[in-house]
Amino acid sequence: MELSLSNLQIEIxxxxxxxPIVLGVIFTIVPIMVWLERRGSxxxxxxxxxxxxxxxxxxxxxxxxLVADAIKFFTKExxxxxxxxxxxFTLAPAMVLAPSMLAFAVIPWADDIRLDTWDxxxxxxxxxxxxxxxxxxxxxxxIARLEAGVIYIFAISSLSxxxxxxxxxxxxxxxxxxxxxxxxxxxxxxxxxxxxxxLPIFLIxxxxxxxxxxxxxxxxxxxxxxxxxPKWGFILQxxxxxxxxxxxxxxxxxxxxxxxxxxxxxxxxxxxxxxGMKFAMFMTAEFVAMITMSxxxxxxxxxxxxxxxxxxxxxxxxxxxxxxxxxxxxSIHLTAGLQVGMFCLKTAxxxxxxxxxxxxxxxxxxxxxxxxxxxxxxxIGMANVVVTAIVMAIVYFR
Amino acid sequence: xxxxxxxxxxxxxxxxxxxxxxxxRHMINNLTGRTKxxxxxxxxxxxxxxxxxxxxxRLLKRPDGxxxxxxxxxxxxxxxxECIYIEANEVEPHIEKAPMRFDIDLLRCVFCGYCxxxxxxxxxxxxxxxxxxxGYDRKDMVIxxxxxxxxxxxxGSRPDDLPPKTLPGVFRAPGAGEHKH
Numbered sequence: 126m127e128l129s130l131s132n133l134q135i136e137i138x139x140x141x142x143x144x145p146i147v148l149g150v151i152f153t154i155v156p157i158m159v160w161l162e163r164r165g166s167x168x169x170x171x172x173x174x175x176x177x178x179x180x181x182x183x184x185x186x187x188x189x190x191l192v193a194d195a196i197k198f199f200t201k202e203x204x205x206x207x208x209x210x211x212x213x214f215t216l217a218p219a220m221v222l223a224p225s226m227l228a229f230a231v232i233p234w235a236d237d238i239r240l241d242t243w244d245x246x247x248x249x250x251x252x253x254x255x256x257x258x259x260x261x262x263x264x265x266x267x268i269a270r271l272e273a274g275v276i277y278i279f280a281i282s283s284l285s286x287x288x289x290x291x292x293x294x295x296x297x298x299x300x301x302x303x304x305x306x307x308x309x310x311x312x313x314x315x316x317x318x319x320x321x322x323x324l325p326i327f328l329i330x331x332x333x334x335x336x337x338x339x340x341x342x343x344x345x346x347x348x349x350x351x352x353x354x355p356k357w358g359f360i361l362q363x364x365x366x367x368x369x370x371x372x373x374x375x376x377x378x379x380x381x382x383x384x385x386x387x388x389x390x391x392x393x394x395x396x397x398x399x400x401g402m403k404f405a406m407f408m409t410a411e412f413v414a415m416i417t418m419s420x421x422x423x424x425x426x427x428x429x430x431x432x433x434x435x436x437x438x439x440x441x442x443x444x445x446x447x448x449x450x451x452x453x454x455x456s457i458h459l460t461a462g463l464q465v466g467m468f469c470l471k472t473a474x475x476x477x478x479x480x481x482x483x484x485x486x487x488x489x490x491x492x493x494x495x496x497x498x499x500x501x502x503x504x505i506g507m508a509n510v511v512v513t514a515i516v517m518a519i520v521y522f523r
Numbered sequence: 524x525x526x527x528x529x530x531x532x533x534x535x536x537x538x539x540x541x542x543x544x545x546x547x548r549h550m551i552n553n554l555t556g557r558t559k560x561x562x563x564x565x566x567x568x569x570x571x572x573x574x575x576x577x578x579x580x581r582l583l584k585r586p587d588g589x590x591x592x593x594x595x596x597x598x599x600x601x602x603x604x605e606c607i608y609i610e611a612n613e614v615e616p617h618i619e620k621a622p623m624r625f626d627i628d629l630l631r632c633v634f635c636g637y638c639x640x641x642x643x644x645x646x647x648x649x650x651x652x653x654x655x656x657x658g659y660d661r662k663d664m665v666i667x668x669x670x671x672x673x674x675x676x677x678x679g680s681r682p683d684d685l686p687p688k689t690l691p692g693v694f695r696a697p698g699a700g701e702h703k704h
Contacts, residue, residue: 168550173562367536485542 132262143268151229155412156191158476163187165477166484201401208297209398217295218399218406220288225413228281231274232420233336235266235430235464236437238457266430266461267336274335275327278421279320282376285410286312292407293395304394307491308378308385314498315375315382321506322368325513326358326425335421339429343436355433358426364509366426368502370478373418375498377411380483384491419475420468427471430464437464572652574680577636579653580627580666581674583646583683589614590672591646594622598638598647606631607638625668629656652677 164187167174178189205211239262271277286309293305327333330341344356359366375382385394396407423429432440437460444456489497532538552558563570572578583591594611610624639649651674658664676683 165550167560168553169546171549171553171558171561173560173564481543481546482539485546486539 135262135264139264140268147229147268148226151226151413151416152409154416154476155409156194158412158415158480159194159408160188160191161477162480162483163190165480169481169484198402198405203401203403206297206398210295210297213291213295214297214398215403217288217292218403218410220291221285222288222406222410222413224281224284224288225410225417228278228417229413229420230268231271231277231335232417232424233265233267233339233430234468235461236340237266237336238264238461265336266465270336271334273333275323275333275338275421275425278335278417279316279323282414282417283312283316285414286316288410289395292399296395296398298398301395301397304385304397308395311378311382311385311491311494311498312376314495315372315502318368318372318498318502318506319376321503321510322365322372323425324506324510325362325365328510328513328517329358329361335424335429339424339431340436342428343431345434353434355428355431357428357431362426362509362513364505365513366422368506368509369426370422370475371502373422374479374482375494377414377418377479379411379415379479381486381488382494383483383488384494415476415479416472419472419479422475423468423471428467429471430468432463432467440464572654572677574650574677576652576654577634577639577649578677579629579651579656579674580632580638580647580649580671581651581676582625582668582671583648584672586684589618590621590625590668591644592622592625592642593644593646594620594625595643597641597643601637601641602632603635603637604631604633622668625671627666627671629664629666630661647671648676648681650676650680652680 164174174187175190176184176187178187178193179185180189205214289312290305290309293301293303293308296302326338330338332338332341338358342355342357345353346356346360348354348360354360374380378385386396396404399407435443440460440463441456444459445453448455526533549558553560585591592609594609596609596611599605599607599609606628608624608626608628609622611620612623613619614621634649636649639647653674656664
């Protein structure tokens, strides 16, 4: 039996398959992040953390607490403050959650897969033969492929600022409004730094598409002419990397930039008046933004899905060498699998960094935060762009 | 925003890394078991309390079984929270004064220990070591004489036949001070 599908049909089909899988993964990682935050912070602070919730007597290291959290969020009374604007109050959590989730759409978790005739190689998915494809089908290992991918991420993330302002204003009370104003001004300021820190990366790798940036980080450069290093972003742009990481922390309102949610200062900032599922949406939005930012940091500066010193070509030839001839198609899947593993490892490291830094550093006062964003990081970012451009011009025109 | 830290500290990045080192060291030591975490898992584990901790009160008995208390009202008078209520009566044939009712309102009690210090007969002590008192109603939190007489001192506390050390001058040996007739 032979099935003939056009490239477009394949792409639509695959996107429809990818979306629920990626959403599922993200919404699984969010509770795991909550668990990591609680138990990791407890380990760092010489305490035990929540381990009371148990399943038939098995404490399971505190994981049942995540289920307990979910139950709590679903069953809590969801009320509306008397002075709140009902429509915007209900809309605001969605406006914060949606951009965070959308921004993940262009992030690649493995390299493109080039196929002609697709014999799955695993033997059991299509038991009756092959699917015949058009020439040069390329499967993109991200939900969407946009030429201006990273710009899309920055643009969509900026929309969540709107959601925050809406949440604060529509709550109809003072603390949320103050918190929302602070949050929005903080997020705006650090958006600038984020963009400026990423700009030299676009110059160096000559692309805005995250997958191409990740691909071009597979080359080797020779540090001091003798040490081979992968051409990763943080090696070519250490200053930019640090700036980006700092701005990513500020974008997600995470310590040390979490004054908007500082309990001592502002009760709970812009989500004071929210309870139950709406609050859960805010929390989820924060963690999803963290996941997106971690994935972005690892893609722009740390090679994304790149295995160090082995680019896709190298990995595929390696697998072809060690596999018998009738399993050669499997090399593509094995390579992709390895790359997905690397991507997950790097993203997981940055997610851990988010938690780690939160419990290490005291939070910045609001004016210190603003001073840092505008008077320190922005000039450094601009200088970084100028210096990079000059160096690139010299190298290119030599 | 000047401070005296110098520019190397104000860059903050190296300080941050040092801080991260402290945190990760704590975490690794806690996870590998090199340091014990400070949490006490109440109620499975309880903190060890000193012997002098003032817990729930108890009334002590004479060798013959009756309460030592002679209803002199010194504890009720000394109590700053006015939580002790005593009604006295004589007990035939030989005891001039003994409490008929001895109630302590535990919700008023501040556990200061003045009643135990004031008592001239070492009749009331606060060495049970019970510090967790619960009840569903305010009525349930008033402890009566029968419960008070059932109390036991905690492990290692002063034995029942020895008086408290705070009142050497008014010690009466067991058996002394019984009425002679």
